[in-house]
Amino acid sequence: CLSVVPKVLPEVLLEVSHPVNLSHTFYGIMFDAGSTGTRIHIYTFIQKDPVELPVLDNEMYHAVKPGLSAYKDKPEEGGNTIRALLKVAKKTVPEVEWKQTPVVLKATAGLRLLPEEKANALLDEVREVFDESPFFVPNNSVSIMNGTNEGVLAWVTVNFLTGHLYAKTRKTVGILDLGGGSTQITFLPKSKVNVKLNSTDKFREDWTFGGITYKVSGIPDGYAGYKLCYYEVMRVVKGIVHQPFEVKGSSIFYAFSYYFDRAVESGLIDGSRGGMVEVRDFKKRAKEVCNKMTKYRPISPFLCMDMTYITCLLKEGFGFKDNTMLQLAKKVNNVETSWALGATFDHFNNLNIH
Template sequence: FAFTKASLFLWVLKKDGSSNASPDILPEVLLEVSHPVNLSHTFYGIMFDAGSTGTRIHIYTFIQKDPVELPVLDNEMYHAVKPGLSAYKDKPEEGGNTIRALLKVAKKTVPEDEWKQTPVVLKATAGLRLLPKEKANALLDEVREVFDESPFFVPNNSVSIMNGTNEGVLAWVTVNFLTGHLYAKTRKTVGILDLGGGSTQITFLPKSKKTVFTAPASYIANINMFNHTLQLYTHSYLGNGLVAARLATLGALGADGLDWKVFTSSCLPKKFREDWTFGGITYKVSGIPDGYAGYKLCYYEVMRVVKGIVHQPFEVKGSSIFYAFSYYFDRAVESGLIDGSRGGMVEVRDFKKRAKEVCNKMTKYRPISPFLCMDMTYITCLLKEGFGFKDNTMLQLAKKVNNVETSWALGATFDHFNNLNIH
């Protein structure tokens, strides 16, 4: 698994030969690809991301141009279905059918003569981590059956619940790989912030030893790349994903008496009241009809979900750039903070400013989502009070980089073909 600087950039060169590599290394890249190459062989990888709010399939096409070099990522086919597997906790067969439907997409994408050697892997995240063990296992067993009857190659341990550390590390690998930051001996990488439905991750390569020394031991992960070990700061907070945080804010997480209890919040429009389902459980939620609503009160409510729970790494107060995706991106688009087709750079203070606007004009934003005030306030609180980011920290909000989804799925496929030995 030895790389040269240029060989890794072959990974991020697109079909048209364009690159997102930084200008100072582009001549080296162009030099590398200007030699005639034999397009020796194309291969595929299928990665299922079974999240708390949906199941996604990523089908990657790789081209191996040279047996000793890294393959090039040619393209990605992406498809998603809702709800997530955890919603089928009492009907595992129906959960299995959602996987069957997605495998049909894979059969159309991967040529038939490649099916037998194309690995199919499913990794589940917080939705299944939050379920009782026997219910999660029943769902995983169902997926294994679906895989076994498929024409694709099923590796050992192809269906599993991924631990949160790997989720953060592999998302970091994906983003740094796609942005061209992953090459030998670099210290110039970007951090990642991933906000799912059930959990949230932060991962970055520390520049300061103090970050490593002051972090809880389990927050430092070693990853084997370029024949040497990178030490990453990474943690996954289970229960601090956006949707789980709504439940925690409402006081509904783990509550009983769901048939008759109504969970209220000043983060919701005063006249709002409806049944809301997450993970196959239905909750009655409402605003406070004769009370107050708005940003200040809402901030106070969501603070309890964050304060003292999220560790503040020593160096996030610095000027590093973080890529933020999943619900960070979705809510920024819904609240009008960024353009959905382009993404964009924002500062942490922009989330705060927009959260205030949304919360103080809830009726205007209610058609988009009655939860938008709560969600935007939670994101603001998580970034500021949780991770400890400064108001002027820059966040690059992106759904895709070079037309590939920003998620842990590419990193996990990469790990499948080249053991990264994360520990």
């Protein structure tokens, strides 16, 4: 899904700091049920004074694999993964605060791609687990989130953590998110654009996802490598996305999820620090990975595929220039770069928690 931020930005009433003389602490629990794993984000907020805005103090993060969609035929087992993560929440949130602490789960591409009845069975199981828990369960606490909201809320998270949401200049950064079943690019538009990109996967042999088995094979004989891989990806990516002029300007884009993970795996950046890279750096490293061959096969075929896909998506799909700078980050101010914090803000606003 390709998404852009609407003209009316969500109201965000929190800021990061390390306050003293604390008067009240409260918590929020957000589950990110993605296609490759389920993650729990437990946020601690501090209210120093009733007339002042609360601040974000810290985040506890934990993840399990595989994602809920892997349990489409065994929803009870999927529910058990949520129970296990709720044990982390019980250890993090003081018992006296359990009844006041909202717990929310939002599922993304993994469940979006399942048949409706299987997705609903998993969501119903999660609802039962939530109802058994000692935490506060808001209305519509378990749902599937569309790709547009996923992109917008990730944008809110990153711009909040980098200080751009409450800066007087109103200058913001764009975000690039690449998950197991969908991808988002989100930025503050200078022109009204509304485009969508359906996610695609490329894999060898048989691969089942969302109830469908895909049969995909490479070249059995002859040279493969970067060029042919790039050509195959380009057939899927090029020409199906409107390329907004904003991506060709001077906007800063933060890239995370698989952009970060594959950059680390390929040695492009250090996993403990992240870093700033150019789009051409992905291209150069993709060539190096793909062209390390054992006879006719890359030594790391899946990494070759992923790095080539990222390169082609950035250049041919989104239209980034080779010298466009990308900030690769897993965390900002020690908080995960994902839509989860933005979604927590949204729920607190709806619950009138300020």
